[in-house]
Amino acid sequence: MNKIPMTASGYENIQNELKKLLNEDRPNIIAAIAEARSHGDLSENAEYQYAKEQQSLIEGKIADLESAISRVEVIDVKSIASEEIKFGATIEIEDDESGEISLYQIVGDYESDIKNKKLSVSSPLARGLINKSVDDVVEINSPKGQKSYTIKSIKYV
Secondary structure, three states: OOOEEEEHHHHHHHHHHHHHHHHHHHHHHHHHHHHHHOOOOHHHOHHHHHHHHHHHHHHHHHHHHHHHHHHEEEEOHHHOOOOEOOOOOEEEEEEOOOOOEEEEEEEOHHHOEHHHOEEEOOOHHHHHHOOOEOOOEEEEEEOOEEEEEEEEEEEOO
16 A cells, blocks of 8 residues: 655645545535435436435545545655755745746645645656755756756755
């Protein structure tokens, strides 16, 4: 069974998500199914069909999160003292073409969220950055073609 690397905050977030699914979403959907069932003929009951689909999605998500939680390896990012980029690093990179500076933290797949600058460790950019140091230039094949970045800073917070 493969371990899933995760930051402490990411682990807390998926535990909270699982609690919400178990304690709020599941009971709500069960009540919605009971309500829809009370309306009669189930074969032509759109509310019932929709509620059953939602139940299936919720149960799948619960199973996925329970499986992930059982395999999590929480990484204490603050204990990493490295000059190179490793899991959990918060990095500042500069796009060599546009000069745009971006800040990302490299995190596990379950906690990645590009809108919040959390970059999945398995993404092409993160894979290209791992084991690099400040001032290194990294070439990344992206959907938009070859991109070049210069690493400006590396922090473990």
